Amino acid sequence: MKTKTVIIVGGGLAGSLTATSLQEQCKVTLFTKKKLTDCNSMLAQGGIAVAMSPDDNWRAHYQDTLKAGVFHNDPAATSLLVKNGVTAIEKMIQQGMAFDQDEQGNWQFGLEGAHSFPRILHCHGDQTGKYLTRFAHEHLAQVEIKENQPVTRLLLGEGRCIGVEYLSETREPTQLYGDAVILATGGIGGLYPLTTNDETITGDGAALAIRAGVSLADMEFVQFHPTLLTQDGKCYGLISEAVRGAGAHLVDEHGRLVMKEVHPMQDLAPRDIVARALTAEYQAGHQIFLDLREVQDFETHFPQITQLIDRHQIPFRQNNLIPVRPGAHFMMGGIATDQTGATSLPGLYAVGEAACTGVHGANRLASNSLLECVVFSHQVAQEIAALPDETKATTPISQKLADKFTLPDKAVLQTRAWAALGIQRSPTEIEEFLTWLAQFDFQSLPAHYSLNELETANLCLVAEAIAQAALARKENLGAHAWRKN
Numbered sequence: 001m002k003t004k005t006v007i008i009v010g011g012g013l014a015g016s017l018t019a020t021s022l023q024e025q026c027k028v029t030l031f032t033k034k035k036l037t038d039c040n041s042m043l044a045q046g047g048i049a050v051a052m053s054p055d056d057n058w059r060a061h062y063q064d065t066l067k068a069g070v071f072h073n074d075p076a077a078t079s080l081l082v083k084n085g086v087t088a089i090e091k092m093i094q095q096g097m098a099f100d101q102d103e104q105g106n107w108q109f110g111l112e113g114a115h116s117f118p119r120i121l122h123c124h125g126d127q128t129g130k131y132l133t134r135f136a137h138e139h140l141a142q143v144e145i146k147e148n149q150p151v152t153r154l155l156l157g158e159g160r161c162i163g164v165e166y167l168s169e170t171r172e173p174t175q176l177y178g179d180a181v182i183l184a185t186g187g188i189g190g191l192y193p194l195t196t197n198d199e200t201i202t203g204d205g206a207a208l209a210i211r212a213g214v215s216l217a218d219m220e221f222v223q224f225h226p227t228l229l230t231q232d233g234k235c236y237g238l239i240s241e242a243v244r245g246a247g248a249h250l251v252d253e254h255g256r257l258v259m260k261e262v263h264p265m266q267d268l269a270p271r272d273i274v275a276r277a278l279t280a281e282y283q284a285g286h287q288i289f290l291d292l293r294e295v296q297d298f299e300t301h302f303p304q305i306t307q308l309i310d311r312h313q314i315p316f317r318q319n320n321l322i323p324v325r326p327g328a329h330f331m332m333g334g335i336a337t338d339q340t341g342a343t344s345l346p347g348l349y350a351v352g353e354a355a356c357t358g359v360h361g362a363n364r365l366a367s368n369s370l371l372e373c374v375v376f377s378h379q380v381a382q383e384i385a386a387l388p389d390e391t392k393a394t395t396p397i398s399q400k401l402a403d404k405f406t407l408p409d410k411a412v413l414q415t416r417a418w419a420a421l422g423i424q425r426s427p428t429e430i431e432e433f434l435t436w437l438a439q440f441d442f443q444s445l446p447a448h449y450s451l452n453e454l455e456t457a458n459l460c461l462v463a464e465a466i467a468q469a470a471l472a473r474k475e476n477l478g479a480h481a482w483r484k485n
Helices: 013-022 058-068 075-094 128-138 204-211 241-245 271-283 303-311 368-385 410-420 427-437 451-472
Strands: 004-009 026-031 143-146 151-157 160-167 173-177 180-183 222-231 234-238 249-252 288-291 321-331 334-336 348-350
Touching: 004 013, 004 160, 004 204, 004 368, 013 026, 013 128, 013 368, 058 075, 075 368, 128 368, 151 173, 151 204, 160 180, 180 204, 180 368, 204 334, 204 348, 204 451, 222 241, 222 271, 234 303, 234 321, 249 271, 271 288, 271 321, 348 368, 410 427, 410 451, 427 451
Parallel strands: 004 026, 004 180, 026 143, 180 348
Antiparallel strands: 151 160, 160 173, 222 234, 222 321, 249 288, 288 321
């Protein structure tokens, strides 16, 4: 008999793998804001970093992760990530997860930015996230899935998290109690107008945590991916770092190699360095492209990216160029957790991008995000499965409803966040942003609100947290960089 009840918020790779690991021992309910497949995990192109090649080892992966993170990483959590990642991926392969192999049946390892060895496993070329997440979804055999039912509040009682409040399919506030609540809601990409993230990613987990008084960490570290497909000033999705790993170069409109003099690793330098370099080129009036001339069999190896650029009628077959620019991609910070996913609030856990375990430091190493989902979902599930069965508080303390609920226009918020909390920052602009944000009332929720209002309020909370953390970080570090006067 299943005596423990577990609530998971988020149906991406981290949430779904946690659910599959717990479903035999616990009664698991998984909430998604929209459909189960509406998540960042489904969009991940690059692959999953793991030291399985005979020429590679976990120590090299560990050092690469620390270097990319500017040694702001938590060493113990990072060691756990790269060591346990090998056995975790081997187990998934044994369970039927198929990664790309060559004609001799050897794993095909790709190279990406700031890696010292080719160690990126792919699935169907550039569709790793989709197939990994599908694999996890196919194993949700004993999980109750509540799609299109966004979680809006954490229920608190006797000093712990005892459940969630959510909007039912009829949009009625409804409560569900559980012995453990896991936030796996992804990052904060929706705060910015240019982003690789799914449209559902609006900082919901961080906002839930803030309203419940839960500790966050490293919120100043937002990663901006260097290469988003760009057309007429708008971005239309990610062009994976794996394309540069396969031989593409970043060039300007004259064919100049823009990274040649910037960093020894040139096009495969850490993402924060490349993003700042490309931003400087844009500010100088240049256009930036990926030059594909040295990429062999581009359309075969990158079918998803090919469909993307064809959809926007980019003539890459004629000129071998893809127009790109940086955009918001990943939050290194988040809800502060230990290695088991436990937060500062008993009964509440976080996993995946929503959590800050410290493994990414000040700048995430390419393709470590999916690995984090795989490794730490197991950590969280193992911890919760081992919890003693005991009676929990079932009467939540009342939470004050907002008397005033005034919000900015979401597009205006995104534009201002891009200017103040983007790739390069200034204290004056951040202070002005906080002053502008202070005129609105978003900290608490009223009795009734729309999903759009909820998302905007959540983004305001997240923006405030990023701004405050950025002001507190006086030095340049990784993805947090002050603009030069």
